[in-house]
Amino acid sequence: LSQFAGIIIPFGGIILPLIMWTTNKQQSDLVNEHGKNILNWMISVAIYIVVSSILSLVLIGILLLFVIGICALIFTITGAVKANNGEIYKYPLSIRFIK
Numbered sequence: 376l377s378q379f380a381g382i383i384i385p386f387g388g389i390i391l392p393l394i395m396w397t398t399n400k401q402q403s404d405l406v407n408e409h410g411k412n413i414l415n416w417m418i419s420v421a422i423y424i425v426v427s428s429i430l431s432l433v434l435i436g437i438l439l440l441f442v443i444g445i446c447a448l449i450f451t452i453t454g455a456v457k458a459n460n461g462e463i464y465k466y467p468l469s470i471r472f473i474k
Contacts, residue, residue, distance in 0.1 A: 389417055408463050411473045413454070416466040420447055423468075 396410025423443050430436030457464035
C-alpha cells in the first residue's frame, strides 16, 4: 500500500516502496520478491503513462490513461491483500525488468 503515498507526497509512491525494498530485501525472500514485483509494476505503469500521454494527441490516449489508472488502483489493492496473506502476486501487464 506504500504505492498510494504518491497521493500525499509527490513521487512518494515510487520512492517509498523503493526504500522499503532496498532496506528489507535481505530479511526475507518473500519481501524481496514482493519488492521486485512492485518495482516492475511501477516501471511498467510509467511506460504505459508516457505512451498513453503521447497517444492522447489522437484522443485514444485519454481512454488509455483512464484504464491505466483503474488497473493501477485495482492491482495495487489486490497485491496488498495477497501480500498480507503471504502470497506472491505478479501484477498482470507488468514487464519484468528486475529479475
